[in-house]
Amino acid sequence: xxxxxxxxxxxxxxxRANVDxxxxxxxxxxxxxxxxxxxxxxxxEWRYFDHGEPGQDCSxxxxxxxxxxxxxxxxxxxxxxxxxxxxxxSSREHAPWALLDYGFRVVIAxxxxxxxxxxxxxxxxLPIVLDAAAVDELFRETLAKEGxxxxxxxxxxxxxxxxxxxLSFEVDGFRKHCLLNGLDDIGLxxxxxxxxxxxxxxxxxxxxxxxx
Amino acid sequence: xxxQTLYDKLWQSHVVHTEPDGTALLYIDRHLLHxxxxxxxxxxxxxxxxxxxxxSANLAVADHNxxxxxxxxxxxxxxxxxxxxxLDQNCMELGITEFRMGDPRxxxxxxxxxxxxxxxxxxxxxxxxxxxxxxxxxxxxxxxxGTSEVEHVLATQCLLQKKSRxxxxxxxxxxxxxxxxxxxxxxxxxxxxxxxxxxYAIEFGGSAIRALSMEGRMTxxxxxxxxxxxxxxxxxxxxxINYVKGRPFAPKADQWERATAYxxxxxxxxxxxxxxxxxxxxxxxxxxxxxxxxxxxxVAVDGxxxxxxxxxxxxxxxxxxxxxxxxxxxxxxPIVQIAVDKxxxxxxxNSRIEDLRAAAAIAKGKHKAANIKQVLxxxxxxxxxxxxxxxxxxxxxxxAGFEWRDPGCSMCLAMNADRLEPGERCASTSNRNFEGxxxxxxxxxxxxxxxxAAAAIAxxxxxxxxxxxxx
Numbered sequence: 001x002x003x004x005x006x007x008x009x010x011x012x013x014x015x016r017a018n019v020d021x022x023x024x025x026x027x028x029x030x031x032x033x034x035x036x037x038x039x040x041x042x043x044x045e046w047r048y049f050d051h052g053e054p055g056q057d058c059s060x061x062x063x064x065x066x067x068x069x070x071x072x073x074x075x076x077x078x079x080x081x082x083x084x085x086x087x088x089x090s091s092r093e094h095a096p097w098a099l100l101d102y103g104f105r106v107v108i109a110x111x112x113x114x115x116x117x118x119x120x121x122x123x124x125x126l127p128i129v130l131d132a133a134a135v136d137e138l139f140r141e142t143l144a145k146e147g148x149x150x151x152x153x154x155x156x157x158x159x160x161x162x163x164x165x166x167l168s169f170e171v172d173g174f175r176k177h178c179l180l181n182g183l184d185d186i187g188l189x190x191x192x193x194x195x196x197x198x199x200x201x202x203x204x205x206x207x208x209x210x211x212x
Numbered sequence: 213x214x215x216q217t218l219y220d221k222l223w224q225s226h227v228v229h230t231e232p233d234g235t236a237l238l239y240i241d242r243h244l245l246h247x248x249x250x251x252x253x254x255x256x257x258x259x260x261x262x263x264x265x266x267x268s269a270n271l272a273v274a275d276h277n278x279x280x281x282x283x284x285x286x287x288x289x290x291x292x293x294x295x296x297x298x299l300d301q302n303c304m305e306l307g308i309t310e311f312r313m314g315d316p317r318x319x320x321x322x323x324x325x326x327x328x329x330x331x332x333x334x335x336x337x338x339x340x341x342x343x344x345x346x347x348x349x350x351x352x353x354x355x356x357x358g359t360s361e362v363e364h365v366l367a368t369q370c371l372l373q374k375k376s377r378x379x380x381x382x383x384x385x386x387x388x389x390x391x392x393x394x395x396x397x398x399x400x401x402x403x404x405x406x407x408x409x410x411x412y413a414i415e416f417g418g419s420a421i422r423a424l425s426m427e428g429r430m431t432x433x434x435x436x437x438x439x440x441x442x443x444x445x446x447x448x449x450x451x452x453i454n455y456v457k458g459r460p461f462a463p464k465a466d467q468w469e470r471a472t473a474y475x476x477x478x479x480x481x482x483x484x485x486x487x488x489x490x491x492x493x494x495x496x497x498x499x500x501x502x503x504x505x506x507x508x509x510x511v512a513v514d515g516x517x518x519x520x521x522x523x524x525x526x527x528x529x530x531x532x533x534x535x536x537x538x539x540x541x542x543x544x545x546p547i548v549q550i551a552v553d554k555x556x557x558x559x560x561x562n563s564r565i566e567d568l569r570a571a572a573a574i575a576k577g578k579h580k581a582a583n584i585k586q587v588l589x590x591x592x593x594x595x596x597x598x599x600x601x602x603x604x605x606x607x608x609x610x611x612a613g614f615e616w617r618d619p620g621c622s623m624c625l626a627m628n629a630d631r632l633e634p635g636e637r638c639a640s641t642s643n644r645n646f647e648g649x650x651x652x653x654x655x656x657x658x659x660x661x662x663x664x665a666a667a668a669i670a671x672x673x674x675x676x677x678x679x680x681x682x683x
Contacts, residue, residue, distance in 0.1 A: 016534070017527050018406055018506050022646045027627045031277065031291040033251035033298050035359075045648045054291055083527060085407035085440065088506075089646060090625075091342040092249065093358035111407055114376075114442045115342055115356050122360035172374060173233035186260070189368040192229050192237060196265075196370060199228045199239055209463035209471050210241045210335060211268065 002124040003182030007105055008151045009078030012068055013142045019082060020089035021116060025098040029054050038094055039101030043069060069102075073146045081138055082109040086127075087116025096123045106152050108159065110135050121175045124182065126154060128169045154180055215481035217378045218447050219413045222353035222478070226336050228370055238373045241335040242347075243365050245272040245308070246321050247299040248627070249340030253363035254302040264306055265369035271330050272303050272310040275320045276627045280590050280617035283313060292628065319593025319619040322346040322560035326430060327593055329459025333448045333475040338365060343560045343643065345436040348445035349429035350452055351478040353413075355442040377487035379412040379441065380480075383420035385495035390677040392570070393428035394562060394641070394660035396420065396492070397435035398500035402510040404490055409441030412488065415480060416446050420494030426455040427566045434561045435643055438507040447479035499676055501547050502645045502658040504535035509645070511547060513663070513675045519543035538647055539655050540635065547673050550657070551583060553636040555668040556650070557614075557661055558590030559624035562641035565599050567661040572605040574665035574679060580613040581671030587614040588630060590622040614668065626651045639667035 029041045031054055040058040047069060049062040063070045069077070080099065086109040087095060096119045099107065105125055110132040112120075120127045130138070141161060142148040151160040154176060159167040178185055189196075204211050216224075229237040250272070257264070264270060277292040279285075287293040296313070303310035311317040317324060322343050325331040337347040337354035340362045347354035361371055381400055401408075414436050421429065429446045436444025446452075453472050456462050463471040498512035509532075511518070520532040520543060536543065541550070557563075557571050568591060580587050589609050591597040597619055600606055606616045623630040624642035626649070632638055634653025641664050642649075645656040659667070666676045 017531055020506075020644075020646045022625075022644070022649050026648055026652070027625050030248050030627065031289070031295050033255070033295055035252045045652055051652050085410065088406055088440065089342065089644060091340060091344075091356035091358055093252075093340075093360060096358075111410055113407075113440060114410060115358060115437075119358035119360065122358060172235060174231045174235040174372070185372055186262070186364050186367045189237060189364065189370055189372065192370075193368075195229050196237075196239070196368065200266075200369075203239070207334065207471070207474065209332070209467045211266075212461065212463070 001122070001182050001184065004105060004124050004126050004154055004179045006151070006153045007078060008149060009106065010074065010076055011079045011081050011142045011148050011150050012074040012077035013081045013139050014068055015083065015139060017083040018085045018088055021087060021092050021095040022089055024087065024095040025092065028052070030092060030094055035097055036101060038098035039103070042098040042102045043067070076103070078103055079106040079108065079150055079152065080104050081135070081142055082107055084109065084111050086112050088113040091115045093119045093122070096120050096125050100125055108135065108138065121179060124179065126152065126179060128152070128159060130159070130167055130169060134167055215484040217480040217484040217486060218351060218415055218445055218478055219353070219378045220484070222334065222336070223375055225334070226353070234374060236373055236375065237370045238336060239370055240338050240365050241269065242325070242330055242337040243270045244321050244325055244337065244339035244344070245270060245362070246276060246339070246341065247274045247295045248276045249359050250302065250362055251295060251298045252359050253366060256363045257366055262367045264308070264366045267307055269369060270308045271325065272299060272308050273318055273321050273324055274299055274313060276621045276625065278313055278620040279628055280620050280622045280630060283618050288629070316594035316598060319596065320560045320563060320621055322434065323563060323592030323596065326350065327459070327595060329456055329462035332456060332462065333452055333478050338371065342437045343434050345442065345444045346430050346434040346560060348433040348436065348443050349426060350456070351445060351448035351475065353443060353445065356437065376413040376442065377411055379409060379414045379488040379490065380486040381414055381416050381490045381492065382418040383416065383492045383494045384418040385420055385493055386423065387420055387494050387497065388677065390499055390662060390680050391497050392660040392662065393424055393431040395497050395500045396494070397432050398502065398507065398510045398658060399497045400490065400492060401435065401439045401507045402500070403492065404439055406438060406506050406508045407440045409436065409439040412441045413443040413445065414439065414441040416444060418494070421446055422449065425566060426451060427564045430564070431561055438643055448475045499660060499663050501663065501673055503539065503541060503547065504532070505538055505645055505647050507643070507645060507658060509535055513547050513673060515547055517541050517543055517545045517547070548675065549672065551637070551672040552639045552657070552667050553583070553585050554632060554638045555584060555587040555664050556623040556638055556640040556642060557664050558588065558592070558622050559642035560592065561643045562661050563590060563592030563596065565596050567641065568596070568600045568605050571661040571665040572608045574662050574676065575612040575614065575669060576608050578612055578669045580668045583671045584668055587668045588617055588623055589614050590617045591619050593619050623650050625649060639664045639673065
């Protein structure tokens with residue numbers, strides 16, 4: 001996993017609540033057996049007017065110019081600003097894979113769906129929860145000024161606006177540690193292999209039917 | 213020891229190790245796999261030179277991509293076929309038990325786990341699918357995981373987890389005639405919203421829940437994720453234990469008594485602390501129909517499509533306007549005046565035998581309306597299909613002009629050939645009415661199996677309670 005420390009990036013505002021993982025990456029793209037290549041189909045049904053299929057060259061497809069990511073001012077955005085309950089719906093990790101492949105490293109929202117939130121950390125994406133009023137303010141500032149950027153510092157747990165306002169956010173210590181260092185958490189877990197084996201041994205005695 | 217919730221008990225009994233910040237290493241008893249969210253996990257395992265930690269914990273089945281007709285011809289779509297073949301190959305190489313296409317035990321992963329007794333009380337159950345919450349119906353801790361976590365479970369038999377807060381949804385009272393677990397689920401989501409359960413594990417309790425069959429409890433826990441809660445659960449009682457008894461993976465003679473003695477302790481102690489309590493009057497719940505593009509956009513069948521002008525919150529108002537535009541609906545339209553084009557009876561929410569019986573009871577001796585283009589009835593597994601055929605349900609459906617299909621996820625998410633065309637309106641027993649969920653531009657209304665069958669016969673939504681009183 002690519003580590004995440006600090007990012008100064010262009011912000012794209014996606015002004016909808018309850019953005020679900022079917023919208024982030026529609027089901028036909030889930031047939032892939034790879035982890036990469038989902039970026040051109042991120043928000044496929046909102047980005048294009050036609051129906052997309054896996055493996056298709058998207059360069060000639062009709063674009064919905066009204067959709068935020070198609071507007072010239074948001075090209076190259078690395079920070080997605082979103083509303084409540086972002087990433088609700090299915091557990092598909094293809095959603096963070098698509099966001100990452102497109103170029104997003106940070107998503108800021110007042111709340112996230114649990115599984116999506118968790119999946120982000122496994123892929124070097126930092127999901128940041130800010131209160132609804134702060135997110136409202138960021139939407140206003142981003143829309144008001146073209147080229148609006150934010151600076152995100154994971155170590156300091158801060159988001160800094162162009163005006164110099166510093167917003168703090170919470171992150172679990174363990175997740176922060178893994179993300180700052182780009183750690184493979186399977187490797188970390190296997191350091192506890194002896195504990196896992198000892199636990200299994202106890203359970204084999206108390207609940208042998210689980211191990212049939 | 214202080215009073216514990218069912219969730220506390222399930223959590224504590226599976227903690228292997230705890231990090232200083234409270235992140236726990238949680239042991240996973242049962243890992244269910246399907247073709248869509250596993251290939252990258254198997255590839256990661258292979259690239260790192262790792263092996264599955266405990267083979268017997270894993271059970272695999274292809275369900276999302278499988279065709280529901282013409283099984284003998286295989287999968288026409290080469291990309292989907294490769295994904296199913298990749299699962300077959302991975303399971304064969306590693307020695308993981310898989311129910312392949314054509315095996316009568318094949319079906320939707322959340323139907324076959326309980327059907328086989330692979331889901332047992334007291335277990336932790338995970339799968340790379342959000343509807344894994346279904347298995348919590350057994351007094352198990354069950355939730356969906358992403359593909360990185362599928363790999364993590366394969367390699368370590370554990371997951372890194374932070375404990376959720378506990379919510380009790382208490383539904384008291386007797387359900388009215390024609391009101392089902394699906395209606396409870398939709399009514400609860402309507403009440404607390406699709407983010408209402410974020411950060412919580414929900415326990416469903418109260419007299420209405422105790423009165424539900426295991427299949428009803430599975431329907432309810434299945435939809436916990438639509439309320440934002442990764443896990444839903446119901447305490448163990450005799451209903452649970454009677455359902456599990458005799459199933460292929462269930463404990464046998466010598467261990468059965470020991471197991472059931474333990475399982476009976478899997479209830480919340482009286483006085484246990486919940487971080488949130490939601491109370492629902494079960495007797496007041498009516499059959500539910502969603503009108504929008506989120507499961508929380510739901511009303512009772514005798515209600516109307518809402519008017520965005522009545523909503524004060526601007527984000528919510530624009531959400532309602534967008535949903536009405538997508539759904540092609542006018543504000544204030546009575547639900548029973550909404551005509552549908554297609555009907556889907558199936559999915560991990562509502563494809564079990566009781567669901568099919570409820571639909572058949574409505575369809576018996578009737579025929580789908582002239583405006584209904586297609587009614588798909590997709591059983592949850594090959595064994596559900598066999599059972600339904602033994603009961604003659606297939607004949608009732610076929611005589612009503614419904615299509616009797618082979619098991620799979622089908623038009624719940626339209627990864628296979630079963631889908632809506634743009635603008636088509638569907639009464640569906642599935643779990644998500646998101647934009648494009650059942651096909652790009654498709655319009656989904658979530659309902660119970662009886663309500664879906666009733667819409668197929670009438671050509672529009674009807675209050676199933678009125679049909680039942682005719683009998």
